[in-house]
Amino acid sequence: MEFSSKLLEEAVNEMSQLPGIGRRTALRLVLHLLKQPESQTVALSKSLVDLKTEVKFCKNCHNISDTELCEICANKSRQSEIVCVVEDIRDVMAIENTSQYRGLYHVLGGKINPMEGVGPSQLTIKSLVDKARSGEVKEIIFALSSTLEGDTTNFYIFKQLEGLDIRTSTIARGISVGDELEYADEVTLGRSITNRIPFENSLKS
């Protein structure tokens, strides 16, 4: 793609570095901004830089927060002895949306992924283990996605917690509510049978 303007080329280059945005899409987005009032471009740019420079992470759970302690960690009515380990803020938002969980979270900031150069030290694993050692935590729930990286990370943390008097659990894998059995993959279906629950428990929610 050859551009008639360096300014345009620069903007398209930067925009197309975002994941899932190719050069054609980037050009479409940039041309859209050009047609809108200047205030929109300024607001977008400012909000991105503000977020990047002023963002805070909760000192307890490492979630994105505007304050030192996030709203969830600061909420006295939540059960601070249960900690749910998640990958990022999107998982926190997803679980919060269910209104089924009243414990705290621990945001890892990623999963162990040697292929992409992410080791345990880049994640907030040490902080989680320290928290566990302090004796405040009674149960740790693993809620990472069940990929190779998720399972590796779960297992790494599990090993770090050995010897501590802490219950570890993992969210249930099974057939989604409303799904047809015949379309489910074998691993999921297999696990849903192995980890079957008493029928009366399924009537609760």
Place this chain on the structure above:
Amino acid sequence: MEFSSKLLEEAVNEMSQLPGIGRRTALRLVLHLLKQPESQTVALSKSLVDLKTEVKFCKNCHNISDTELCEICANKSRQSEIVCVVEDIRDVMAIENTSQYRGLYHVLGGKINPMEGVGPSQLTIKSLVDKARSGEVKEIIFALSSTLEGDTTNFYIFKQLEGLDIRTSTIARGISVGDELEYADEVTLGRSITNRIPFENSLKS
């Protein structure tokens, strides 16, 4: 979606105003930027604001340009008596990529679209008609997309040019090279038969 941070919410709101970017995608993009070095966010923001505030439009063809006269208009070896009317810079780039056209362009900046409040005065139609009246132009090629809006715009300009000694033409509509006849729509196939060309002409390129 409830966010744990106002800064994050603001960034997602602004990002999701871009066309085709929903709130989930916006969150994904913003979280990606948060993981990257600060320089990337700053570069993206700066390039967008720079483009918006410093962009120039060629005074002859109204294409985006860094200089008063764009490279194409400033190129003496191009045929300045032929002008191809296009909607925006993407069409210029697409036609330039074919290397088949040696005339100049006229970028309208849109199409007449009453539903979206775009009338002839918001486009660069007056400038085109002035150019035509000056006597420098011998042929005007309409290369707008053949939608209701494109056809309306073509016809509006065509009426404005009445009485002037200017040849008007429109790019050929027909079956795409490599396409199967059976899948072509009837209008296109019909036009490709009505506007058939001497066989020897098709051997040229």
